[in-house]
Amino acid sequence: MSPIVTRFAPSPTGFLHIGGARTALFNWLYARRFGGTFLLRIEDTDRERSTQAAVDAILDGLKWLGLDWDGEAVSQFERAARHREAVEAMLATGAAYRCWASPAELDEMRETARREGKPMRYDGRWRDRDPSEAPPGVAPVIRLRAAQEGETVIDDRVQGKVTFANKDLDDLVLLRSDGNPTYMLAVVVDDHDMGVTHVIRGDDHLTNAARQTQIYRALGWETPIWAHIPLIHGADGAKLSKRHGALGVEAYRAMGYLPAALRNYLARLGWSFGDKEFFTGEELTAAFDLDAIGRSPSRFDFAKLENMNGHFMRAASDDALFESLVATLPYLPGGPAVLETLDSRKRAQLRAAIPGLKERAKTLVELLDGAAFLFAARPLALDDKARDILQKGGRAHLAALLPKLSAAEWSHEALEAAVRTYAEETGAKLGSVAQPLRAALTGRSTSPGIFDVLTVLGREESLGRIADQAGA
RNA sequence: GCGCCCAUCGUCUAGCGGUCCAGGACGUCGCCCUUUCACGGCGAAAACACGGGUUCGAGUCCCGUUGGGCGCGCCA
Numbered sequence: 001m002s003p004i005v006t007r008f009a010p011s012p013t014g015f016l017h018i019g020g021a022r023t024a025l026f027n028w029l030y031a032r033r034f035g036g037t038f039l040l041r042i043e044d045t046d047r048e049r050s051t052q053a054a055v056d057a058i059l060d061g062l063k064w065l066g067l068d069w070d071g072e073a074v075s076q077f078e079r080a081a082r083h084r085e086a087v088e089a090m091l092a093t094g095a096a097y098r099c100w101a102s103p104a105e106l107d108e109m110r111e112t113a114r115r116e117g118k119p120m121r122y123d124g125r126w127r128d129r130d131p132s133e134a135p136p137g138v139a140p141v142i143r144l145r146a147a148q149e150g151e152t153v154i155d156d157r158v159q160g161k162v163t164f165a166n167k168d169l170d171d172l173v174l175l176r177s178d179g180n181p182t183y184m185l186a187v188v189v190d191d192h193d194m195g196v197t198h199v200i201r202g203d204d205h206l207t208n209a210a211r212q213t214q215i216y217r218a219l220g221w222e223t224p225i226w227a228h229i230p231l232i233h234g235a236d237g238a239k240l241s242k243r244h245g246a247l248g249v250e251a252y253r254a255m256g257y258l259p260a261a262l263r264n265y266l267a268r269l270g271w272s273f274g275d276k277e278f279f280t281g282e283e284l285t286a287a288f289d290l291d292a293i294g295r296s297p298s299r300f301d302f303a304k305l306e307n308m309n310g311h312f313m314r315a316a317s318d319d320a321l322f323e324s325l326v327a328t329l330p331y332l333p334g335g336p337a338v339l340e341t342l343d344s345r346k347r348a349q350l351r352a353a354i355p356g357l358k359e360r361a362k363t364l365v366e367l368l369d370g371a372a373f374l375f376a377a378r379p380l381a382l383d384d385k386a387r388d389i390l391q392k393g394g395r396a397h398l399a400a401l402l403p404k405l406s407a408a409e410w411s412h413e414a415l416e417a418a419v420r421t422y423a424e425e426t427g428a429k430l431g432s433v434a435q436p437l438r439a440a441l442t443g444r445s446t447s448p449g450i451f452d453v454l455t456v457l458g459r460e461e462s463l464g465r466i467a468d469q470a471g472a
Numbered sequence: 473g474c475g476c477c478c479a480u481c482g483u484c485u486a487g488c489g490g491u492c493c494a495g496g497a498c499g500u501c502g503c504c505c506u507u508u509c510a511c512g513g514c515g516a517a518a519a520c521a522c523g524g525g526u527u528c529g530a531g532u533c534c535c536g537u538u539g540g541g542c543g544c545g546c547c548a
Contacts, residue, residue, distance in 0.1 A: 011548045046547055103546080110545090114473080120544060141546055159477070168475055168544085176546040183548045207476065207543045230478075230541085237540070265484090268497090272485055275496040294485080296478045297541060304484065304498040314511075360510045370509095389508095419507085434507030446509035 004036025005197045008062075008069070009076075009187065011043040012054035015248025016061035018300065019202060019232045022266045026229060027200045028067045029267065029288040039194055040069035044077045045186050061249035066259045066281075074194065076186050083181035086189045086219060087142050087174050095218035096174055098140040099126035121170040124148075142175040144218060152210045157227040157290040159203065164210040172211055184208065188215040196224050200290070203228035227290050230270055230297040237299060254331045256363030257305065258324060261312035265305045269298050278311060310362035318354045321367075325350075328364050335368060338375055349374050353456045356448025373442035373453065378461075379468040386439035390469055394436030397428070398470035401437070402463065410459045412451045419451075440469035 006027040010020050031038035040062070044050035059073065090096035099122075106122070113120045127145065134140065147166045154162045174185040181189075187208075191199060199209075206228045216223045252262055264279055272294070273279075273287045313321060326342070329335035342350070353371055361367035373380075382390070390398075401422060408418040423433045434450045441453050441462060454462050 009548090013548075043548060049547075099546095106546085113544095116473090162476065164476075170544090173546050178546080180546085182546070187548090202542090203477070204542050205548095208548095210476090228477090233541080235483080269484065275486060277484090277497050294478095298485090299483060301483050301498070307498055310511090359512095362510095385508095416507095423507095429507085431507050438508060444508090448509085450507060 002197065004031055004034045005039065005195050006031045006036060006200055007039040007041055007191070007194065007196050008067075009041040009043050009190075009201075010058050011046065011049075012051060012058060013046070013049040014054055015057045015250065017248060018252075018266070020058075021061065021065060021249050021262075022232060022269065023201055023229065024062060024067050025065070025263060025266050026227075026271070026288075026293075027198075028069075029285060030198060030200060030290065031070075032285045033288050036197075037070045038067075039071060039074070039196070041074040041076055041190060041194070043183065043186070044075055045080070045181060045183060047077070047180075050077070057248060057250065064253055064259060065249060065263060074190070076190060079186070079190060079193075080181055082193065083186050083189050084175065084179065087181070087185065090144070090174070090218050091142065093218075094145065096142050096144050097127060097171075098131060098134070099143045099171075099173075100134045100138050100140045101125060102135075102138070121168075122172075124171055127171065139177040139179075141173045141177050143171040144174055144215060146171050146211075146214050152213050154206070154209045154213065154226055156206075156209070157198075157225060158230075158293045158295060159206065159226075159228050162206065162210075164207065166214075169211055169214065174215070184211055185215060188212050188219070188221075191224055192216070192219070192221050198227060198290075199224045200227040200229065203230050227293070229293055230295060232269060233297050233299045235299055235301060250331070253328060254333070256328070256332060256365035256367070257309050258312045258316070258364070261309040262305070264312070265308050269300070270294050278308070306362045313358050313361060313364075313367070316358070318351070318358070321358055322351045322354050325354075325364055325367055329368075332365055332368055338368065341375060346374065349456055349458075353448065353452070356452040356456075360446075360448065370448070373444070373447060374456070376443060378464055380440070380443040380465060382439065382443045383445070385445035386443050389435045389439045389445060393432075394439060395470055397433050397436045398440055398466050400426075401433070402466055402470055405454075405466070406459075406463055410455065412455050415454050416451045436469075437466065440466045 008020075008024040008027050010016065010024075016024075028038045030036070042055055042058070044055070062069070087096060091098075101122070109123055110120045122143070126140075126143070146169055150166050152164045152166055152169065154164070156162055172184050173182050175181055209226050209228065213223050249262075260281060263281075264284065267279070267284055267288065268277065271288065271292055273292060276287070279287065316324070326339075326347075329339045329342075350371055353374060357367055357370045361370055401419065404418050404422055405415065408414045419433060419437070420430065422428075423430050435445065437450050438447050438453070439445065441447070441450070441457060447453055457465070
């Protein structure tokens with residue numbers, strides 16, 4: 001079997017949304033699985049809508065997701081000359097022809113079609129008409145002379161055999177009147193020239209596959225292997241909108257998801273491997289294949305993504321998670337501010353707090369939020385619950401505890417011993433002593449284990465915070 | 473409207489004619505663990521859209537209905 005070549009071909013008219021990200025992932029996975037090549041092509045033939053900002057956003061998104069492509073990204077627009085060349089060849093063989101129908105005529109056809117309840121189809125009025133009848137001064141488009149009878153069959157790796165009647169496929173435009181290639185033509189020529197063996201894309205392209213097949217035939221080329229994957233819908237089953245999650249992948253970064261978790265989640269959306277839910281990067285590449293992709297559309301579920309992200313965070317080593325957090329700081333809410341105060345001492349504290357923090361966070365945002373007590377300045381602002389704990393007898397415990405703690409060795413074990421002894425002596429439950437400490441130390445009613453907080457914060461800062469609340 | 477695709481718990485899915493009174497995961501609800509919150513453990517509720525066939529036997533095959541999606545540009 002010849003080496004596999006896949007590609008991801010986004011159009012730079014916006015950010016890399018979640019559906020595109022999954023398409024890219026599947027192509028990447030498939031290529032990596034079989035030792036093939038994963039190419040990237042920017043479909044920027046629409047000069048009106050393509051922007052460099054969008055190209056940058058897409059590349060950035062792919063890099064963040066960890067989907068590295070082979071070689072340089074190809075600009076489709078820059079290949080326009082080659083596309084025209086292909087059209088010339090089709091013109092020469094009669095597989096294509098010039099059409100002088102005006103936009104107004106096309107509108108009219110559309111109108112008529114709608115009135116008669118028929119689909120809009122170009123009526124082929126210039127198919128066999130002599131070019132000498134062309135209206136003067138009008139630049140023609142070039143259309144494919146498509147088969148009008150018979151059928152075109154797509155043998156799809158996920159959709160199976162799909163048959164289209166050729167009468168339903170009209171003579172599509174290959175070259176616009178301004179001489180620029182259309183998408184339909186450009187994809188075919190580029191995929192062919194780039195040696196793409198497998199076209200894995202959204203099933204919104206399924207009918208395009210039939211049209212493109214006709215172009216391949218007209219050019220005398222072999223079609224690639226198709227794999228049209230179902231689309232991702234929003235939580236309510238409707239098309240993804242910004243409200244539902246048609247966000248750029250950078251939004252997921254800002255929400256604190258780990259690339260590995262997002263990859264795992266996305267892979268399992270539409271694809272399965274028995275009952276297995278969690279995959280390491282290696283496991284994913286080893287297991288992925290086209291046959292196990294389902295044919296029905298799926299809904300995006302943040303709850304499951306979040307759960308999965310929590311698993312990945314907990315499974316990550318403390319060092320790796322710490323590095324991920326720091327690297328993501330610029331994108332997290334409140335992150336840049338934290339980054340500024342992150343001197344070597346704070347870094348060490350944050351790193352030391354990771355084990356206690358990561359058990360309690362499902363995203364990096366939550367992780368950062370849990371670490372807030374490290375960056376708070378004395379006297380701490382208290383939230384309602386913390387204030388409540390302190391007011392209901394908490395201060396007395398703090399006042400009594402203060403000398404005992406300051407006398408203790410500053411280690412987890414020694415501090416715990418001191419507090420437990422105090423609780424036993426006074427007959428208080430450990431919880432009723434730990435909670436006031438937590439309130440004074442973190443300003444909240446929830447935090448990592450209290451002795452961890454004490455040691456991470458250090459003797460001086462801890463005693464200061466306790467003293468702040470013991471008195472008042 | 474026409475064409476194509478799809479249809480198992482709320483969600484993601486396993487299931488490829490009998491081992492399914494349908495399994496796993498998320499979510500939900502209990503209980504346990506516990507210095508808080510989490511994590512973890514145990515348990516519960518929860519689905520084969522509907523109607524016809526085929527077959528000794530159908531979640532699994534066929535047809536129809538209903539519902540949903542996608543496509544129908546000199547956009548990609």
